[in-house]
Amino acid sequence: MSDLCPRFEKAMQLISKRWVGLILSELLHGKKRFSEMEADLPISGRLLSDRLKMLEKEGIVxxxxxSEFPVRIEYSLTEKGEAxxxxxxxxxxxSDVWITxxxxxxxxIKK
Structure with a gap:
């Protein structure tokens, strides 16, 4: 039981980091190229790259x-990410029920 809170907190920190939820949602639809995600999400390329590197380090992405010409790079969810x-x-x-x-x-407007 003592491991529950730190594990839960770590999980919440990961998925609540700004833009991570939207990136995961995009990748749930299948493999994506960086440029596709950059076009689909209201996020800068630099921040998208940062979040993808973080998710890759965590074993989620x-x-x-x-090795084609030009080189093609795709991102996908790992088994951990699919979970x-x-x-x-x-x-x-x-959110569909409770967020108006x-x-x-x-x-x-506040942003």
Whole structure:
């Protein structure tokens, strides 16, 4: 029981880091190239790169390099990352029920 809180806290720190949830949600749909994610997400390339490196270090995301010309690099979820699918889906379900459009609009105005 004493290991529960530090493990839970570590998990929450990972998935609550800004943009990580959206990156994971993108990768749940399959492999993506960096440029595809950069185009699909409202995030700078530098920050996206930083988050992908962090997720790769944590063993959640895998970077695959294909020796073609030009070189093709794709990102995908590892088994550990795929295991987050029900978590991400449940957060989406919860937000669909409990987060109103007005709250989202208010949050966007504050930024």
């Amino acid at each position: 895998e970077r695959n390099i294909y 987050l699918k029900p978590v991400i889906q449940e957060i989406q379900n919860w 459009a007005e709250e989202v609009k208010d949050q966007a």
